[in-house]
Amino acid sequence: MTKKQSAEQEILKAAMATFVKKGRHGAKMQEIADAAGINKAMLHYYFRSKDKLYLKVFENVFVEGFGSLHVVFKKNDTFEKKLANFVDQYTTLIMQNPQFPMFILRELSEGAEDIKQVFDQILKNIQFNLPSVFIDSIQTAIKNGEIKKVDPRQIFITIIGSIAFFFIAEPLLMVFLVNDKNYKRSAFIEQRKKIVTDIILNGIKS
Amino acid sequence: MTKKQSAEQEILKAAMATFVKKGRHGAKMQEIADAAGINKAMLHYYFRSKDKLYLKVFENVFVEGFGSLHVVFKKNDTFEKKLANFVDQYTTLIMQNPQFPMFILRELSEGAEDIKQVFDQILKNIQFNLPSVFIDSIQTAIKNGEIKKVDPRQIFITIIGSIAFFFIAEPLLMVFLVNDKNYKRSAFIEQRKKIVTDIILNGIKS
DNA sequence: GTCTATATCTCGATAGAC
């Protein structure tokens, strides 16, 4: 039996799906209500306004999607294994919600003031230290002689970008990949994990 | 003297800036009119509707921003030089309009039907063959023994992603980079050209 | 071609019955 969720949870779920797909202004309250199978007035009853609902969604997406990602880096291990592990885990995480990265980046790129404030607040609350954990780890690997002396910030961006870009650009990439009879999404993504790890590791190892 | 452009051109220019920044639904006609220094009614006079203006903007952004990019690959040269050249040129191109990639990907990700149709039409008209030129070039390099046997589609995505991701994610990355007193955007981007080229080349060379 | 005024419509929000 599918356990009936509370109306509030149903709304939030539907709102996440709708905002993630269409963005802050593209998504309509009626559309969210329909997706939740709930009357439009209830959205206001539970969340007061579209803005408040939207900000709640943004927070949820960020925390659910990326909040615990730095945990992947806590192990003591060779940089090679840390990298392979991270690429694998991060890719797998995104695969579950392929539109999350685009949503976060899109909303930040619009530069709305209220989003900036909420975002700062989120970062404080969840102690989102992925970059520093990451960069510390890279610096250690450089000192150990595992990898070449390359600006850790650049390596960080290259790793994250190599993983996330596929999902961000997927609708565009599909235009070209879909001609390909060999294209199978899940296999391609699995292949991608390995290749991204290989390229970056070979690209920076001593 | 600044040569006075036609009203139509002024509108299109303002519409591009506004839609690129705020997206299809975030941008308002009044805002565009103000940016163009032209009465709002003129927007409808020249472009009939917001939808039509928006689709025109999408087409212009894509063609202006990426339409001629494959030209960079026409030279007969080593793969190493072709890659370095491409990274340099593509980065420089995006730097002139850093928000173009996000705009294109964002609008495609929303999956609106009219955009899909216009997009198919654009691809036919401009013969956007960047991926095939790219992939052919990679396949040749594999046969020559210049680089390892790696799926060219994956290499393509990695190269494009490594370049574009910085600009797509810039508002997010700034949160972390800005603490850094050493951070100078233009220098960072120049440094990035070299590092991306190095990582990928070392990552895949035989 | 350009502008003012206004019509039309979409959508977020609320009132009030149940």
Add this chain to the structure above:
DNA sequence: GTCTATCGAGATATAGAC
């Protein structure tokens, strides 16, 4: 808590004078 009906703001679009 939930629903129907409706309001009102704001945005697109048009009419019509110049």
